[in-house]
Amino acid sequence: MRGLAGRLEGRAIRWAELRRPDLRWAVPAGFAARLTGARVLGLRRRGKYIIMQLDGGDSVILHLGMSGRMNITREHGPTAPSLPVLHEHLVLVTDEGWRIAFVDPRRFGSLDLVRSEAVHRHRHLSSLGPEPLEAGFDAAYLAASLAGKRTPIKTALLDQRIVAGLGNIYVCEALFRARISPRRLARSVAGTRATGLVTAIRATLTEAIAAGGSSLRDYVQPSGELGYFQHAWKVYGREGEPCAHASCAPCPGHPACSGITRLTQAGRSTFFCPKVQR
């Protein structure tokens, strides 16, 4: 979102082209026409949604889904034959000559356009829980939200109504940091555990944003690789590797010492250390 803001805020959209309207949900008719010529007043984020406010009273609501990304390059003009890029569903060109493209092979992402005053009532935004980095997300709130829930804490944290913006990787990483088992029932996360989990979630996200921010400086690279945070994952994708907690010394032979373990919860992969996460 910050990478986009640097190229879009205050800029006029010289033209917009929607190449595929059949994303996760149908993109509304007239989408590209309503963007063309508009000026971008500002960008903000709510949960995993990016909101781009335009003059004229419209706002774009963008979700990258699982495989979506934004490519930012210089517009080379009509002389460049510009080979068609696969899965490039939306292309914008700004008055400063930046070409901004939404690429999403799996098309789990979405694009919507609503009147700005209706953004908070949007069906995908109205039921989102608090922002994890804002004051409304604290131990008291989290414990109250989890009270009585029989679902595992891992599954509860993926529920965007409880807290907005956490995905499968960050939930695994935050639970590892908080030393809480992903299998623990949500209702049993209260008191000190809730306090520690809030701290762990905030730290995980803050570090990830800082790492992603550093990669965004490379925005001109068409490779478009996003996020150096993947190199900092402690448990995700590390099945069988040793636990990174300093106190978790390897003791081969003990059943809980098989290192990072993978299991399936609610159809999603969970990675954790059964020894330090309780």
Added chain:
DNA sequence: ACTGTTACCTGATTGC
């Protein structure tokens, strides 16, 4: 009401 499963879609990887 709450909880778990499945479908949506394409591409990378794995296994035969």
Added chain:
DNA sequence: TGCAATCAGGTAACAG
């Protein structure tokens, strides 16, 4: 080498 099966980030419809 080639092809089929499996598995990925997210969300919501659906079933029990």
